Amino acid sequence: TQLLEQSPQFLSIQEGENLTVYCNSSSVFSSLQWYRQEPGEGPVLLVTVVTGGEVKKLKRLTFQFGDARKDSSLHITAAQPGDTGLYLCAGITGNQFYFGTGTSLTVIP
């Protein structure tokens, strides 16, 4: 079993603050994805990172893949209430997806 641990599990911050979510594993993945899930909906893909050390930016969100392709981080700048949701990382090996335990983010207006 390829386990991905996310931290923190829960995060509640004020609008405008910055935050970082971590996704760690002892396994190497060919690529890693981040999804956001809103209440009552399925997860929606935010980004895919493929190369070790890769950094991708999506507006206020910055994603980084670890050099060894075992871990990843998601940094949000100036969080907004619309960023509220469950953030899930998923490591991919072959055609298998391994999802992390999730980080539940609440941004308070």
Add this chain to the structure above:
Amino acid sequence: KAGVTQTPRYLIKTRGQQVTLSCSPISGHRSVSWYQQTPGQGLQFLFEYFSETQRNKGNFPGRFSGRQFSNSRSEMNVSTLELGDSALYLCASSSRNSGEKLFFGSGTQLSVL
């Protein structure tokens, strides 16, 4: 293009009953995966079907089964329901053209009483 459709959205059953959930993938997608999501365990992989064949299977008991039809629609069945089967069941479809991208439905919320 319509998204992934799961029916029903909500379901209430009692212990010992069985249940069938349905998933219609995005048109043209041939791969359908099923996941169980609970607050304590996160997203757990159940199985994946591709062109009517089960390609991968997670670590769930034999009470959980699935199938895929020639039009790529998929069903999953849970027999002899237990209280612990209460969860959100998510279906995701993908295609070779979408790469490794999973498109999820809104899920079926199953409550076992």
